[in-house]
Amino acid sequence: MLVQIRLFRWFAILTILVTLCLVALGLFRLQDEIDELAETKRAGPTWIANQMEFELLRFTQALARFAQGAPEVTPDNVVFRFDILWSRHAVAVEGQSGRPAAAETDEAAVLDALGDELRRQEASVIDLSPGDVVEAERLLAVFLPYGDPLHDYTLAAKDEQAAVALAARSDLAFYSQISVYLSLAMGVASLILAVQFFVESRFHKRISMENAELLEKSQAAYRAKSQFLATVSHELRTPVTSIKGTLGLIKGGMLGELSDKMRRMVEIAHGNSERLASMINDILDFEKAESGELSYRFEILDLVTVVDEAVEANRDFEAHRRVSVVFERPAGPIWVDGDGFRLVQLVANLLSNAVKFSEPGQEVIVGVTKVGEAARVSVRDYGSGIPDDFKRRVFERFTQADSSDTRKVGGTGLGMSISRAIAENHNGRVHFESKIGMGSTFYFDIPLAPQDAVAHRDSAA
Amino acid sequence: MKQVIQACVFILTLAAPALALAGPQLTVTTADGEARAYERQDLLEIEAHDVTTDNDYIDGTATFTGPRLSTLLQDAGLKPDDQLQVTALNDYRTIIPAHEVLDYDVIIAVLMDGEEMSVRDKGPFWVIYPMSDHAELQEPSFNDRLIWQLSEIQILP
Known part of the structure; x- marks a missing residue:
């Protein structure tokens, strides 16, 4: 036409x-x-x-x-x-x-x-x-x-x-x-030319109106969908927390001695209830990040401590996957202005991804350095690397390189999306380099805290 | 008696060259009716301006020599909105607007390529516009102004 x-x-x-x-x-x-x-x-x-x-x-x-x-x-x-x-x-x-x-x-x-x-x-x-x-x-x-x-x-x-x-x-x-x-x-x-111009402008107008309508519809549908997801997750969180608590009690032997067979089963159930709870938290965080409701409390803090906490939080998971995390600790503190809880969440996410995509027996190397005016956290794994055609979509939500039903690793596919939202809220960014068969390195860059802010904190302390 | 006749013949013989020399004349009449006759020599003595041009009545270009009409008529106090009536030997008449005479070097050609022009060859006088020098004069209407066998110029009152 x-x-x-x-x-x-x-x-x-x-x-x-x-x-x-x-x-x-x-x-x-x-x-x-x-x-x-x-x-x-x-x-x-x-x-x-x-x-x-x-x-x-x-x-x-x-x-x-x-x-x-x-x-x-x-x-x-x-x-x-x-x-x-x-x-x-x-x-x-x-x-x-x-x-x-x-x-x-x-x-x-x-x-x-x-x-x-x-x-x-x-x-x-x-x-x-x-x-x-x-x-x-x-x-x-x-x-x-x-x-x-x-x-x-x-x-x-x-x-x-x-x-x-x-x-x-x-x-x-x-x-x-x-x-x-x-x-x-x-x-x-x-x-004829005038008529033709008129018809053409009408045609374009109709198409753009249709496009605007479609966009509005799809935005509404997306909003409804994530709203639904958030509601469902919220409703799920209470029962899951209760299940997790109960299973924890049973596992700890508070409700009586367990036979070995029973203990193994309860441990599996408890582990899965924890995974479920963390996935539900991911979904809720993501929804908050999308709607800008994720709250931050900024303060001057040491990025080295943040990484320590994140490594600690992943300890169980590392042990489970039989992957050892090596933290190449810098000599002194590296001060940044950020929300400690969210930064731990970000680094823990990068870390758990690295562990998740490593083979048992492999190492994950974590480092914190200063690069110019920024602090950089790097998380290096020696896993399979990210396929080239997936690199563009790493930060897209609900996405994993292997999205088949038989994929080896679990997760909602929201982690990187949340991480990026947190990094952007700190005027920072998450990026990576990866080679098939050689593994990947993810970087989180965040501006260093101003000198006077650090001095002020020190004198206050 | 015979002597008288001889004397007459002698005088006539002497006078013959003078009579033969008395060539064609151009009569110029001013607005107040004052008429003056010019012969070829008179005109060339007033001014011998050369105009080299082509026109529809000759092959290629020719150099015409004669006084500018504006020079010839300068004593008459020609004004731009005056009209000149030009008459040819065959009594053809037309009007030349005076501003054309003042704007362009319009001449009364007495010589064409240095030669006098006979009556048989559009002589003795020919109004010539410098057509080759001015593109606007190539308009067909200017052909009508090129009066040949010119015999009289009258400034219309």
Whole structure:
């Protein structure tokens, strides 16, 4: 649909441009034609032929009056008229474009005949002496017969000019018509383009409205889902806590001696109830982090102590997985401004992930260092590493690299998501590097506490 | 008697070159009716300005020589909205607006390529516009101003 619309739009724009060019061209030609018509005024073939005919008449008149003995007509007058006739004949032979008008007609033959005659009689005219009536009458007899053929020639020239003018006028009419059609075409093309723009904008508007609606729906659905999850988890927490407590009591032998078989079963049940409780806590934390309800209590504290606590909290899990955690303790404290409980939660999460994805007998190395203006906790494991295609999704919620039903490690897939939320609340960040088969290192960077804040804490202590 | 005739013939013989020299004349009439006649030599003495141009009536270009119309008429106090009526030997007449004469070097050509022009060849005088120097003068309407066989110029009152 969109491609078609786009093609159509380009087509319409092209049509309008081409039409514009054609109209401009048409108007240009039109102006040419009008100019040409105007030009046929004085220099036209009829004018030229007419002038020649007229000058022949004046020349023969002068001869006739000379022959009659009119005193005001001298031989010089006759020669003058002869010269003018000569010049007019030359102009007619030259024509407007190097050839005489109506050159193809029989009537045009008079041009050559008159030219020959002018040259033949030139000497006689120039030598005409005063009172030579006989010679004047002879010349008159020679030139008078050219009157009629010259007149016929004028008519032929007029016919030709009329034909040219007619052709020019019909051209004019043709171009006018064409320009009208072109203008119409342009109007139609503009209209089509406008309609097309309108339709397209309507189409886009509808799509964006639909998109907005979809987004709203999906956001509502997501909210409802996490709300439901939180409610369910909250409802689950109380019974699970009670189950866990009860199982703890049974396991501790408070409710009587247990047979070995029973003890093993109760231990399994107790372990699982603990896992369940921690998963429920994860879900509740995540929901709080999402809705911004996770509360923080900031104070200046030693990041080394935080890591100690996290390592301690994971002790049971490490033992269970038979993975040893090595804490490469720095020499002195590293002060940061943070919420101790949340920071322990973050580091413990990175640690439990590292343990979770290590094979029994492997080590997990934990370190705390200063990197520039920041403190860095690093947790290195020698597990299978993170597949490249999963790296982008590490921090997405409910995600584990192996999401199949037969996955080896448990968990909600919320841990990294919560960790990142905590890190961001401390102006810090969690990042990692990983190589398949070589293991992964996760880093948690957090700004160092300002010197004066640390000094203040020390003096208070 | 014979002597008288001989004397007359002698005088006529002497006068003949002078008569032959008396060439064609251009009459210039000012708005108040004062007329003056100029011969070729008179005009060239006033000014011999060269204009090299083409026009519709010649092949290629030619150099025309003669006084500028504005120079010729400078004593008459030509104003831009005056009109000049020009008349040819065959009594053809047309009007030249004075502002064209003042704006451009319009000349009364006496010589074409250094030669006098005969009546047979559009002479003796020809109004020439410097068409080759000004694109706007190529308009067809200016062709009408190129009066050949010019015989008279009159500043219309």
